[in-house]
Amino acid sequence: MNVEQETGQKEMELNPAQTKEAMDLQSKTPKVDRENRETVGDVRVDDPRMRCTDINVHYGDKHAIKGLNLDVGKKEILSMIGPSGCGKSTFLRCLNRMNDTIDSCRVTGTIEMDGVDINGKSIDVVPLRASVGMVFQKPNPFPKSIRENILFGPRIHGLATDKDDLEEIVVNSLKKAGLWDEVKDRLDQPGTGLSGGQQQRLCIARTIAVEPEIILMDEPCSALDPISTAAIEELMLELSESYSICIVTHSMQQAARVSNRTAYFHLGDLIEVGTTDQVFNAPLHQLTEDYITGRFG
Amino acid sequence: MQIDILFITLMLLSSAAFFIGRQRASKIVQGQIQSLHSLPSFYGFFAAIWSGLPAILLLAAWVVFEPAIITNIVIANLPEHITSLGQSHVNLVVNDIHNLTLGNLTATEPSAEIIAAADQYKSLQATSHMLLTIFSLLLVFGFGLVSVRKIHPQLRARNVVEQVIKVFLFLCACIAILSTLGIVMSVLFESIRFFKMIPIDDFLFGLTWSPQTAMREDQVGSSGAFGAIPLFTGTLLISFIAMMVAVPVGLMSAIYLSEYASTKVRGIAKPLLEVLAGIPTVVYGFFAALTVAPLLRGAGISLGLDIASESALAAGLVMGIMIIPLVSSLSDDVINAVPQAMRDGAYGLGATKSETIRKVIFPAALPGIVGGILLAVSRALGETMIVVMAAGLAANLTANPLDAVTTVTVQIVTLLTGDQEFDSAKTLAAFALGLVLFVITLLLNVIALRVVRKYREQYE
Ligand SMILES: Nc1ncnc2c1ncn2[C@@H]1O[C@H](COP(=O)(O)OP(=O)(O)O)[C@@H](O)[C@H]1O
Numbered sequence: 001m002n003v004e005q006e007t008g009q010k011e012m013e014l015n016p017a018q019t020k021e022a023m024d025l026q027s028k029t030p031k032v033d034r035e036n037r038e039t040v041g042d043v044r045v046d047d048p049r050m051r052c053t054d055i056n057v058h059y060g061d062k063h064a065i066k067g068l069n070l071d072v073g074k075k076e077i078l079s080m081i082g083p084s085g086c087g088k089s090t091f092l093r094c095l096n097r098m099n100d101t102i103d104s105c106r107v108t109g110t111i112e113m114d115g116v117d118i119n120g121k122s123i124d125v126v127p128l129r130a131s132v133g134m135v136f137q138k139p140n141p142f143p144k145s146i147r148e149n150i151l152f153g154p155r156i157h158g159l160a161t162d163k164d165d166l167e168e169i170v171v172n173s174l175k176k177a178g179l180w181d182e183v184k185d186r187l188d189q190p191g192t193g194l195s196g197g198q199q200q201r202l203c204i205a206r207t208i209a210v211e212p213e214i215i216l217m218d219e220p221c222s223a224l225d226p227i228s229t230a231a232i233e234e235l236m237l238e239l240s241e242s243y244s245i246c247i248v249t250h251s252m253q254q255a256a257r258v259s260n261r262t263a264y265f266h267l268g269d270l271i272e273v274g275t276t277d278q279v280f281n282a283p284l285h286q287l288t289e290d291y292i293t294g295r296f297g
Numbered sequence: 298m299q300i301d302i303l304f305i306t307l308m309l310l311s312s313a314a315f316f317i318g319r320q321r322a323s324k325i326v327q328g329q330i331q332s333l334h335s336l337p338s339f340y341g342f343f344a345a346i347w348s349g350l351p352a353i354l355l356l357a358a359w360v361v362f363e364p365a366i367i368t369n370i371v372i373a374n375l376p377e378h379i380t381s382l383g384q385s386h387v388n389l390v391v392n393d394i395h396n397l398t399l400g401n402l403t404a405t406e407p408s409a410e411i412i413a414a415a416d417q418y419k420s421l422q423a424t425s426h427m428l429l430t431i432f433s434l435l436l437v438f439g440f441g442l443v444s445v446r447k448i449h450p451q452l453r454a455r456n457v458v459e460q461v462i463k464v465f466l467f468l469c470a471c472i473a474i475l476s477t478l479g480i481v482m483s484v485l486f487e488s489i490r491f492f493k494m495i496p497i498d499d500f501l502f503g504l505t506w507s508p509q510t511a512m513r514e515d516q517v518g519s520s521g522a523f524g525a526i527p528l529f530t531g532t533l534l535i536s537f538i539a540m541m542v543a544v545p546v547g548l549m550s551a552i553y554l555s556e557y558a559s560t561k562v563r564g565i566a567k568p569l570l571e572v573l574a575g576i577p578t579v580v581y582g583f584f585a586a587l588t589v590a591p592l593l594r595g596a597g598i599s600l601g602l603d604i605a606s607e608s609a610l611a612a613g614l615v616m617g618i619m620i621i622p623l624v625s626s627l628s629d630d631v632i633n634a635v636p637q638a639m640r641d642g643a644y645g646l647g648a649t650k651s652e653t654i655r656k657v658i659f660p661a662a663l664p665g666i667v668g669g670i671l672l673a674v675s676r677a678l679g680e681t682m683i684v685v686m687a688a689g690l691a692a693n694l695t696a697n698p699l700d701a702v703t704t705v706t707v708q709i710v711t712l713l714t715g716d717q718e719f720d721s722a723k724t725l726a727a728f729a730l731g732l733v734l735f736v737i738t739l740l741l742n743v744i745a746l747r748v749v750r751k752y753r754e755q756y757e
């Protein structure tokens with residue numbers, strides 16, 4: 001229901017000319033039938049950071065991701081949308097093997113990162129998770145000081161031991177996360193004492209502190225107010241100059257505002273991938289159109 | 298009428314009032330229940346309460362006061378030569394009279410005066426019961442009739458019933474609180490009596506404990522020293538040993554169960570631990586005394602150590618085993634209360650399982666764990682059966698776990714078992730010890746509960 005409302009807002013925001021053009025495009029392009037679950041659109045990019053091939057995920061008997069192929073490009077923001085329960089989080093968690101922490105979860109297929117299959121048995125998840133960071137739906141700072149929250153990652157990965165180096169990491173990460181000015185006088189106070197939006201930026205800073213190459217964000221703004229959301233979206237755009245970002249969002253406006261490419265999921269299938277413009281203005285698949293026009297939610 | 302039969306009759310009549318009241322309520326509105334203020338059954342309860350409650354209260358008051366009043370009347374009628382013998386003699390006589398009326402054997406062959414008094418007692422009792430029957434039946438019918446007649450559609454029967462229920466529940470809560478208060482008061486007053494005989498600082502800071510007081514002036518070896526320090530140190534020593542066993546083992550097993558064990562292992566291991574908690578302490582007691590103590594002694598001999606057969610070590614070890622499930626289940630609770638999001642956050646940054654536990658989960662759960670340990674300590678201090686069976690009676694002032702020591706609880710038990718006068722320093726000492734134990738465990742519990750609650754609030 002949530003989605004329907006937002007779709008309505010989304011359509012109101014689009015400028016009339018664009019909408020008209022989109023309508024023309026829509027009426028011209030023949031839609032792929034609802035029953036067809038082959039992915040439409042271009043799943044591959046040139047020179048990908050990550051390349052997923054034939055990913056299947058099962059929770060016990062439940063088939064949560066069905067034969068998915070998708071690339072994550074360098075320095076791009078890839079957004080994943082779709083009705084809830086369609087497997088967006090599950091897919092995201094494949095990318096840094098967070099699904100390993102769930103007993104009943106089995107992942108098959110290959111996920112190559114810079115040419116190496118991270119799903120291989122010989123891969124150590126510790127450095128993997130350092131280079132593929134994750135930000136969660138609900139801000140989850142540790143019940144420690146702001147400084148210690150930032151230093152948690154660098155300490156366990158042994159990135160620095162020198163006191164000055166550590167302090168530099170703290171300052172740089174907070175600056176990149178746009179939180180420095182707000183917390184520079186209270187680095188020793190608990191991170192849990194910040195506001196929701198600040199906590200989420202602290203979690204992003206904590207992730208940046210280990211210098212990842214990719215940042216995964218699972219509905220990072222769904223627990224936040226509009227102002228904090230705007231701050232985080234701006235931050236994402238800045239971060240995408242140096243990192244790849246994969247974001248799951250239930251807000252189509254957000255996907256439209258920040259992402260370069262959009263992937264639409266439906267009941268465990270990847271239905272459509274394309275540039276954000278194309279997916280929102282001229283979806284190729286009937287299910288995608290149903291979803292973004294609010295006929296399905 | 299007999300009191301119990303009368304009581305049942307009253308209850309039956311009041312249930313009848315329920316049905317009458319309910320019936321009347323629906324009849325008044327010709328079955329249109331919506332036009333009643335409350336549901337018909339509330340009118341039924343209204344009638345039942347009004348007819349039953351006053352009579353039951355009267356019955357209760359009667360039962361409480363009747364014996365004392367009748368006894369006083371009978372005493373007043375006793376001949377001069379009995380009453381002149383003094384209070385304690387009168388008490389004996391009254392005892393005999395009571396026994397006679399109940400048809401029991403009396404201590405001595407009853408004299409004619411006493412038989413007469415017993416007869417008088419019986420006839421007074423019969424009269425009183427008759428009066429009670431008449432009054433209570435009058436009350437039931439009177440109030441029952443009035444209340445049923447009071448029923449009309451606007452009567453707020455529901456509010457009245459809810460109010461009565463509230464008062465009833467309040468009284469139940471009062472009973473719980475008052476009885477606790479009563480126990481505390483009685484311990485307190487007996488302790489004060491004790492401290493009138495033995496100065497409080499001699500008790501709290503004295504170094505010798507030898508509670509045998511002399512019966513005769515010339516008796517030897519009965520110094521009657523009431524210095525409780527050896528008991529305190531003994532209690533602390535055994536509790537300390539117990540915690541040394543229970544805290545690490547309990548905590549580690551909680552961490553294993555909540556973080557490492559698969560659902561299957563957890564499903565088997567948790568109930569097993571709970572079985573450990575269900576073993577009666579007396580079983581632990583003889584396990585300590587008959588299995589562990591001889592074992593330790595044997596081991597000590599082969600190592601050239603002299604271990605007392607009632608060593609603090611044996612009692613402490615077994616007490617520790619007993620407390621393991623307490624520590625582990627409390628810690629398991631707090632560890633599970635640490636939100637999954639904390640674990641995800643740590644794993645997401647590349648922390649390993651043990652790093653996550655050491656650096657995130659354990660610090661986050663620490664206040665709760667400390668609270669749980671404090672509760673376990675207070676349990677250890679108050680534990681009685683194991684130490685009665687496995688720790689000795691010798692009040693040694695020592696920190697050597699291989700020696701025999703005694704504890705506060707053991708001494709309370711020994712002071713109060715067997716034939717005792719209840720006003721000697723020896724028996725009153727038990728109350729003083731109990732008071733100390735009570736105050737310490739109360740403090741520990743209050744602190745522990747506060748710590749745990751604080752911790753809960755932290756995660757909503
Ligand atoms: N830990 C889990 N155990 C079993 N099933 C799960 C688990 N997590 C997710 N699922 C199932 O997998 C499907 C996809 O879930 P998820 O990836 O969380 O969806 P989304 O993030 O798109 O809302 C859902 O049907 C959900 O019920």
Ligand SMILES: [Mg+2]
Nearest residue numbers: 088089090218
């Ligand atoms: Mg999700």
